[in-house]
Amino acid sequence: MKKxxxxxxxxxxxxxxxxxxxxGIEEDKAIRLLHExxxxxxxxxxxxxxxxxxxxEELVGKAIRGRRSDVVLATKVGNRRIPGQEGWTWDASKTYILSAVKDSLRRLGTDYIDLYQLHGGTLDDPIDETIEAFEQLKQEGVIRYYGISSIRPNVIREYVSRSNIVSVMSQYSILDRRPEEEVLPLLKSEGISVIARGPVASGILTDVGENKLSKGYLGYEEEELRSFRDAVKAASNRPMLETALRYPLASPAVGCVLAxxxxxEQLHANVKAATSTPLTAxxxxxxRSGVPANEYTQHR
Known part of the structure; x- marks a missing residue:
């Protein structure tokens, strides 16, 4: 696979x-899948x-035991669980990040994390303090590099201008082309890689995605999604999954597509797409003529 x-x-x-x-959470099955x-x-x-x-994290840690050097390991921080309470709260403070990383290291069974990512973020966060935490962990050798996972262009711009992030994980697919105008050009110019998540749009952009259309996606209704799927099918003779996974990689800003x-079977299909030829012009x-580009409105 190309790296x-x-x-x-x-x-x-x-x-x-x-x-x-x-x-999943079934240990033997999960570890077998990770080894594969x-x-x-x-x-x-x-x-x-x-x-x-x-x-x-615990399952990933067990799976990579003895193979740590073969893995670029990434995890995330910022969503804080409070014992005795349902759900979680958002906490991007330096104190919490320095504490949470210890728990992640323990669960992962490692003494360093290759890529530590802020799992969200808003303009109301103590951004300088958050960056201080990541920089301190980097100096201590606890993490090698850091990035953010965000779809908010304004937040991304702040971290680009104020920090040493090496990556931004962001949703990007044929059905979610929002990053193309605001985010991808900025990150490309700054030498920061995009890790594209959600490439198959909740399964809609797969050959078996027909039964998922009724749920809608990003405000699109069933009939719109059906026409988009038809356009993707007509655009290429490839399996739809392959087209979907290759599409984000057409951008020079994208370093990796997360599937x-x-x-x-799904794993083999993903790897097959990885070894296929890039999409042609x-x-x-x-x-792009069959699926219009959408824009960021709510999430800024």
Missing amino acids: NKLGSSELLVGEIGLGCMSI ALDLGINFLDTADLYDEGRN GASTS SELEAI
């Missing part, structure tokens, strides 16, 4: 990474302390 350098870092990540949220991903050449594993209340997998033109 790309993540921003200004020394991290080399495969074009397709594994979003570990999809692996590594054997197939996937080296970027992305988890978060939030997923399954930390269980996901989930809960079965071996005519394929891209057909896709």
Whole structure:
């Protein structure tokens, strides 16, 4: 699998990474799936302390035991669970980040994290304090690099101008082209990589996505989504999953596309897409003429 350098870092990540949220909580099955991903050449594993209340990090940690050097390990921080309370609260404070990283390291069974990411963020956060926490952890060798996971252009701009982030994880797909105007050009010019999540748009952009249309997506209704799927099919002779995973990689700003997998079959399909040829100019033109670019309105 082709590997790309993540921003200004020394991290080399495969074009397709594994979003570990999809692996489930059944230990043997999850570890088997993670081992298979590594054997197939996937080296970027992305988890978060939030997923399954930390269980996901534990499973990833068990799976990479003895193979740590083969993995670019990413996790996230910022969503704080308070014992005895339902759900979680947002906490981007320096104190919390310096505390939470210790728990992530313990669950992951490692003494360093390759990429530590802020799991969200708003303009109301103590941004300088958040950056201080990441910089301190980097100096201490606890993390190698840091980034943010955000779809908010204004937040992204703040971190680009004030921090040393090497990546921005953001939702980006054929059905969510919002980053193309505001985010991708900025990050490309600053040498910061995009990690594209949600490439199959909740499964709509797969060959079995027909039954997911009634749920809608990003304000699009069933009939609109049906016409978009038809346009994607007409644009390329490839399997729809392959088209969907290759589309974000057409942008030079994108270093990695995160794809989930809960079965071996899905994993193999993702890897097959990773080793396929890039979309041609005519394929891209057909896709973009059939699916209009949307814009950020709510999330700024």
